[in-house]
Amino acid sequence: MNAPDTPREFIAAIDQGTTSSRCIVFDRDGRIVAVDQKEHRQIFPRPGWVEHDATEIWRNVQEVTAGALAKSGITSDEVKAIGITNQRETTLLWEKATGRPVHNALVWQDTRTDQLCRELGRDTGQERFRRATGLPLASYFSGPKVRWLLDNVPGLRERAERGEILFGTMDSWVIWNLTGGPDGGQHVTDVTNASRTMLMNLHTMEWDREILAAMDVPAAVLPRIGSSAEIYGTAADGPLAGTPVASALGDQQAALFGQTCYAVGEGKSTYGTGTFLLMNTGEQPVSSYHGLLTTVGYRIGGQRPVYALEGAIAVTGALVQWMRDQMGLISTAAEIETLALSVEDNGGAYFVPAFSGLFAPYWRSDARGVIAGLTRYVTKAHLARAVLEATAWQTREIVDAMRKDSGTGLTALKVDGGMTANNLLMQNIADFLDVPVVRPMVSETTCLGAAYAAGLATGFWAGTEELRANWRRAAEWTPRMDPALRDREYRQWLKAVQRTMGWLDEES
Secondary structure (H helix, E strand, O other), rough: OOOOOOOEEEEEEEEEEOOOOEEEEOOOOOEEEEEEEEEOOOOOOOOOEEOHHHHHHHHHHHHHHHHHHHHOOHHHHHHHEEEEEEEOOOEEEEOOOOOOOOOOEEEOOOOOHHHHHHHHHHHHHHHHHHHOOOOOOOOOOOOHHHHHHHHHHHHHHHHHHHHHHHHHHHHHHHHHHOOOOOOOOOOEHHHHHHHHOEEEEEOOOOOOOHHHHHOOHHHOOEEEEEEOEEEEEEOOOEEEEEEOOEEEEEEHHHHHHHHOOOOOOOEEEEOOOOOOEEEEHHHHHOOOOOOOOOEEEEEEEOOOEEEEEEEEEEOOHHHHHHHHHOOOOOOOHHHHHHHOOOOOOOOOEEEOOOOOOOOOOOOOOOOOEEEEEEOOOOOHHHHHHHHHHHHHHHHHHHHHHHHHHHOOOOOOEEEOOHHEEEEEEEHHHHHHHOOEEEOOOOOOHHHHHHHHHHHHHHHOOOOOOHHHHHEEEEEEEEEOHHHHHHHHHHHHHHHHHHHHHOOOOOOO
């Protein structure tokens, strides 16, 4: 409790995510004071295409920001800074003069640039830009999406070259609108989001001119690259008018920061629509030879950037949504655990959800989802169990790859995100990895990381040691699976993964 004469001071974090936007207000101890959230539409024009309406998203951001303040009774002068975190790689082009998007945003899951990526790979294939960017050439990243829009929206390339069009990932879109939009809005991104475009050089922290030329993306559309924690501008109007906008981190890097993984070898996994496991590798980028991404973890002000290895799984929470929305096998996401617990095992069924191809460690855009091992014995309860096990096995594959690349094995896994409420899933992960799984008291570490970075930029917190002191353990799961059973089930899982590959051919 605050003493009566102690001023109330807070940090607000806006999380523009894949399925919803939300605002969370934190106090000095990193505890949640208020939260408001609103989902937006998922638009599927064709198989493999995924879009968002950016105007709808900005409207939702405004609503949840006002909603969080209203719920808590906090006034704008009590909020000392705003932090931004966002779904990464999702790509938007909009008119500088009006703020009107020229097309729906292309979501990170969208695979329409598959053929373009093959063309860009030429003789070198996926490795063409990896030395400079740390990324394989894949439809996941923003650069090819920008190129697709410039090639496919009539007249857009000419307007872009004249400087009339702005490109941004969703952090740039939110910050530009927050700080005034067409009336002086700041066109900026941070190093973590820029490192996911495939257009930034990891070593110089600047847009790479050679890659821009190869990708045929005009420099005129690009935002300024800033650090993850600095004052970009102030909110122009709305409930937080006059408040500094002081951080931006891609959602997974924000979770790494919020989980206080500030030392080399510390890692976290965020379980949401997709799942992302990041491990801090320090001030030198570590090249991956086992299907992981080299990315920027964070950069605080003028300090040296901190790098990370990342393993990305395209479909985890989205598979539960699919069971609910497309299949109708459950009516709420929480039901999946109850259904799965009604049977003792998966009944021999394995579900590999390669809906958008396979991400780490395979990077196979020709893969599609498979349920293997079906017999008449299998019920929807067994499938529910296979759905949860899919997330755990995919985590195991990434942890194995990280150990090979870094020479460091995880001693424990810090977890966060909506799926951590599923106790059976958390136990599965502990069993399949054979390490403890630890959930913090504040599981919304994506927003917390954005708040922490904004607080550091404005002096609200003194340094990272103060942030470490805020971290508290809420729950822990320890492995209890028989090693022989673990090995046997893993072999079966890997066999099922092989069945997904080569489903699409060049013609499809």
